Amino acid sequence: MILVTGGAGYIGSHIVLALRDAGRDVMVLDNLSTGFADAVPDGVRLVEADLRDTDRVIEALRGVEAVVHCAGSIVVNESIEKPLDYYGNNVSASVSLAKAMVAAGCQRLLFSSTAAVYGPVGDAPVSEDEPLKPANPYAASKAFVERILGDAAGQGLFDLGVLRYFNVAGADPAGRAGQRAPGATHLLKVAMAAGLGLRPAVEVTGTDYPTRDGTGVRDYIHVSDLAAAHVLLLDALAAEPGRPRLYNVGYGRGASVFEVLAVLGDALGQAVPWVAAARRPGDMASVVADNARILKELGWVPRHAALAEIVRDGLAWERRMLQG
């Protein structure tokens, strides 16, 4: 049995599908703070609990061989305003989970980290060996957790795999899952809302970055390709216990905000309305993955890498939600 924390959320719900599609038994632990009970597929048990409730987590972990730890708070801006909430929900909750795993004798842990741990980097793709310079409390919380879990794994308490996700977007191509949170702040989500007339315009937060068109550049990765990487990593951890693993998950190519808006405009058949706005605090000009390690060591094969496909699947999900 594999337990997915945060499995009622955007990324976690896609990981649940990928694991089920691969024939694995899955269950979800989620406090539903930003997740949705009906994002958990029929037949998958949902334990509604907070990770900081260590005793309940120990109970839920009975018979679980591996945990995929996706639960957390994720909005950079909010983390600057509420640092203690972010350190509490990301760092303290992860320590609670790790303690529960040790108490329950659970063997393997896969942690959802982020490209944000690198902090300001140049245009060149960033590799896993880059020193970490997290630039905001969200990113710092993820860097701390990597360190804490790494120390625990170093003592043989469990086997650890860490995935540093780049910018996750899109939706399950079969339409079974997508990003629901109405308050989501991610570029594509906001841009789709503007393109579909649900908000007046996208605020382009920074048009004077030192990038090719002045807007921020990110490595957008299809959520289903990301989910597939978890299945591969869990298998690798089981095949070679004791070997810590850390991988970037991105495609190795960046798109600017204007490029994303252009691809979305093509899919909609009309331009997406936008207005220029100030840079967001703690934001970076450009972050693109060096993905050589995951391609080589896990044999990960991106299947949905075209930006047009990410946009198409995301848009199909938004339209489905609009229809009720």
Ligand SMILES: NC(=O)c1ccc[n+]([C@@H]2O[C@H](COP(=O)([O-])OP(=O)(O)OC[C@H]3O[C@@H](n4cnc5c(N)ncnc54)[C@H](O)[C@@H]3O)[C@@H](O)[C@H]2O)c1
């Ligand atoms: N979305 C991205 O582009 C991105 C990029 C890099 C990393 N990540 C990481 O991926 C993970 C999932 O992100 P997401 O976009 O799916 O966010 P999300 O908000 O949709 O999902 C997070 C889930 O965790 C649950 N949760 C939060 N705190 C909890 C707690 N204390 N106990 C139990 N459940 C709790 C929420 O209810 C929610 O279902 C996060 O760890 C995030 O940092 C996301």
Ligand SMILES: O=c1ccn([C@@H]2O[C@H](COP(=O)(O)OP(=O)(O)O[C@H]3O[C@H](CO)[C@@H](O)[C@H](O)[C@H]3O)[C@@H](O)[C@H]2O)c(=O)[nH]1
């Ligand atoms: O309304 C918006 C939202 C975003 N942007 C820009 O779009 C780019 C992407 O922003 P966003 O989608 O908010 O993603 P990031 O701030 O890069 O952070 C995401 O990607 C990180 C990994 O790189 C994750 O850790 C975070 O959880 C996730 O929110 C940036 O240049 C933003 O300035 C806009 O112009 N307008």
